[in-house]
Amino acid sequence: MQLIQLTVNGAVHHVAVAPHDTLAKVLRDKVMLTGTKMGCEQGSCGACTVMLEGSAVQSCVTPVLRAAGKRITTIEGIAQGSQLHPLQQAFMEKGAVQCGYCTPGMIMTTLDFLKENPHPTENEIREALSGNLCRCTGYHKIVEAVTAYVAGTGHSNEGERQYHMVGQPRPYLETAKKVSGTADYADDIKVKNALHCKFLRSTHAHARINSIDLEAAKKLPGVRAVVAGAHLPIRFGVLPISQDETAMAIHKTRYVGEIVAAVAADTEEIAETACALIKVDYTPLRPFFDAREGCGDVGQDEKIHAHTKYNNNIHKKAELRFGDQETGLGQAAHVIEGQFIFEGINHGFTEPHAATAWWDENGLSIITATQVPHYLHRYLAKVLEVPMSRVRVIKPVVGGGFGGKSDPFPHEIIVCHLARLTGKPVRTRFTREEVFLTNHGRHPSDMRLRLGAHADGSFAALDADVLIDGGAYGSFGVVTTYYNGVLLQAPYRLDNFGFRTRRVYTNKPQSGAMRGHGAVNTRFAIETMIDELAERLDMDPCALRLRNFITGQAHTVGQFRITSNGSAMCLEQVMRQSGWAEKFGKLPYGHGIGVACGFFISGSALPIHWNEYPQSVVHLKLDLDGRVLVSSGASDIGQGSDTMLAVIVGEVLGLDLAHIMVLAADTALTPIDLGSYSSRVTFMAGNAAKTAAENLREKVLEAVAQVNGTEANELYLHQGHVRSNDGKIGLTWVEATEMATRKVGALTVSGQYNSPKLGGDFKGSGAGLSPSYSFGAAVVEVKVNPETGHVKVLQLWGAHDVGKAINPLAVEGQLEGSWHMGLGQALSEQMRYHKGLLVNGNLLDYKIPTSLDTPMMHTNIIETIDPEGPFGGKECGEGALHPVPPAVANAIYNAVGVRIRTLPITAEVVYKAMKEKEKHVQTELA
């Protein structure tokens, strides 16, 4: 250790450092300034950017001794006391902040480059920020914020006036903390005396574990506990029907990277050294990497899981048939067939998983980056064999999830166990590689579809045969299996519709739920085939879609109840705005335009755990101070659900945000919400909040009516006042509160959301049922380099039917982020394996599009006012992704005439297809 002096944000710190420590680690762990984030530790994400002597550096690749004696500015030093810097202000106001994890780096980088170039063009801003990855915003609002800051233009968000709170664009409640670097993510919270946990991971894809020798690791000074699989034998899995995983591998390993043992030690370095001392003796088994191979009989070889039904690795088969596909296809004038193959992809959230657990007089507590505190609560209780009443899950600020933090995870269970063994808090934080190995990303898929249409373009039949690669464990896979089929039954009318989907276990990190869950890949297939069909019919692809849309309120062939439907409005809007009619078929070779539509659920009507508990409960507490405490289990992971709850409660009570405080996602303090997945939170928690607020309104108005000798229905709440229709009563909220709390004290009320009973009377009818569905469309314009195959997306026009935008700034952010993620899947992202080992588990080789790869986006919110959604609101955070990959593929076809049926569509894929086409044309000419 060496004692050095660092001047950070003007304050002098004397810190003891190891000679090879990085500046990032020292700032976070020794100076305790955690606004500097670590997302990759390899200089490939930009989250750790700080100023060293006034010039930006990535602190994760800066040796701390280079900074000794120097002046450092971190994000915490940008605001002047409580006065935000105008750039921070601009990030807030423009909605450039969602999860906020990349924000400190973005702000530091921007301040740095503006010193050299104070008046950048839009492209120069994109260029300057192209080393800072963001996964939430699609960069659109970040570029807008920088532009506004440079131009010195202030706040210009003006919403409608139908409601005083709903529909007003506003930054999230916690945004000031996020732009200041003071928002606490899981790894930022330092619980004193915590031990550090590291994991030993399997080096074999499929192998029997003969023995594990922990002794040498245990003897290392500073090691406090070492555990292996046998210590935690109880199985878990997010779905009650897929309890197929243990916290650490027992008897055998099922993928390279599976946790085999864990160490708690005084420091991370000691824990890591100890892991290397653990000896595991393996006998390799035949590994299965290919889903199709996994469908076959394994013969004498060992299956991945003993519990699968036959002597193969098929985890789940789902099949539903409506009408008669064969007859429909037989009657069709045109039948399009296609096989579509996709690599798996990862969520790529910027904040790696992290957790700290401890035990005290109240039992177990864990602070962890999770989207599903409730499910984690259940499975911690199950695996650790403690009553649920002794488990507390606390969700801090979370740096993005997208489905990647929506399972209970082994590392969460293990740190709890180690904390119990050692009697001390135990923490862990993942490297980016560990994030990739944990995965739960989108399933690699191989699908064959047939789509038939009559001569007039109306769809005659659709049949899909889908194979998805589940990896080693179940996760949400049974749901994914169904979604791959059932979510094809809209937005188009289909009478003869059927599918078979099989999910297969393979010896790879498990697949799970990811933004747009289960429907993205099949949507790519069908929307590509519609494009093909339009060409066959000599019809405009937009016209063909408009011809086939389910219109208005309807039931689909599989009994999905559609209550609000903006399909045609979305498509017509992007057609108009993109100049579709002037461009389609009229652009020169190499330049193309493509379109596609989408459809998604707004929450699952059937809960994962079959019980009669509401899907969401919100409590409100009003005390003498007039503050309304909103208490909800809903998990804000950067999508803005805390703000949504406050806005809804404020709307009902006629209050502004100054009277409202949100307490969320702490299973000891907040009532249960099932979690942030399947686009359910605004619809379900929002409705629960609305009901709770209505209940509180009733109580307050009744009390005021009684005190004032009038009837409650003569009173209303408006702009922080209780007023009577005759104008005689005009009380402030606090005065009304005083009346309402007389004799009874604080008022507490509850609101619940229970889905209506939905669905048909057949087995499997529950899959994909939702109280509401969302619709969307996208048009993409591309240039394809005819020599290299490189695809440059020029512009994207998107429209999404969100029912009603409760917070338009947040809704736009969700849409733009979804489109960005869709572009990544379309063009560059893939998880590539070599003998079951992920070869690109880092942010250099896993290609999340940078700001330069992301085009200008034109954002359209379409409002259809869902009859059951809160103020008409429904899904907006996932469904917008669906149209993007097929719109890109269709645009590429339009540009260079090659039909791509695999994702991602890298330059190489386009190049090969163009070459093959050339060869084909030459052969035909010959």
Added chain:
Amino acid sequence: MTETLQATYLMPATVHEALDMAAQHQGHCAFMAGGTDLMANRFQGNNAAPVLIDLTQVSDMKGIDQRDGYLRIGALETLHQLAKSPALSEFTMLREAAHSVGAPLLRKTATLGGNVLCENRCLYYNQTEWWRESIGYCLKCDGDICIATGGRNACFSELVSDTAPAIIAMEGEIEWVSPLGTRVQPLEAIYTGDGVKSKNLPDNAIVTAIRLPLYRNFRHSFHKLRERESLEYTSLTLAMAVDGQGNGKVAMSGVDPKAVVARWAAGALDKGALLKQLLKGARAVDNDMFTRGYRRQMVEVYLSQALGKVVW
């Protein structure tokens, strides 16, 4: 062995001081300039030198000046500075090459010397210690076989410097100092073609400058193949320069452990032969997110584009 040695971080003020430090810690030290490449490699366990000698404070390795008919660029000039340097007006291809490296913030720290010396890369090598153990260590990390090729007894990790091809195409030279004195060589001479030990420089050599010949009136063309428009090591970089006399030279990185170089004399350009020579030199293997086949095909595409631009 190295574990018992004390971790040390040294910051010499002069080249001579740096050489003395290296002599003192011979066999256990690594020089580091910006460190953007080395620090990432250390994070993955691919560099474990206990003694790091940080050269960024060395005074006589910065600055750009003209000497003896050459533009001499100090090895510590950052890529960011070079990308906008007016001093490179005669060598704008080097600006372009510098700008194509990594991402904006990395270029603010990364240096020219570091870029021409950056460690060769391979998808099967630039991985964590655990990962390399899982797959069975490759030749470049003390294993027995090359994983990327499924067993060949040679390492094909790629030279990924983007500035090196530009410098080489413009007949640039490298100046390095060792206890034996100062040496100047054509830059291509330092690349061995062996991915394991990819630079033919003594361990205690310090690269002090890059020299580019003045008044050659180069016309040039620079091409970099990458998936994203930023934040990428190269999958193929091709740089071509033709001097005022019409003598041409083309250099590539990203497709071989060394720079692949071909040249032609004024009036003797044979595109077919040139392509053949480049492809023969480019021993690319499937160790990149783009396949070997595609990268080789792009050699032809870039060659044609470059010739179209610089040869009239």
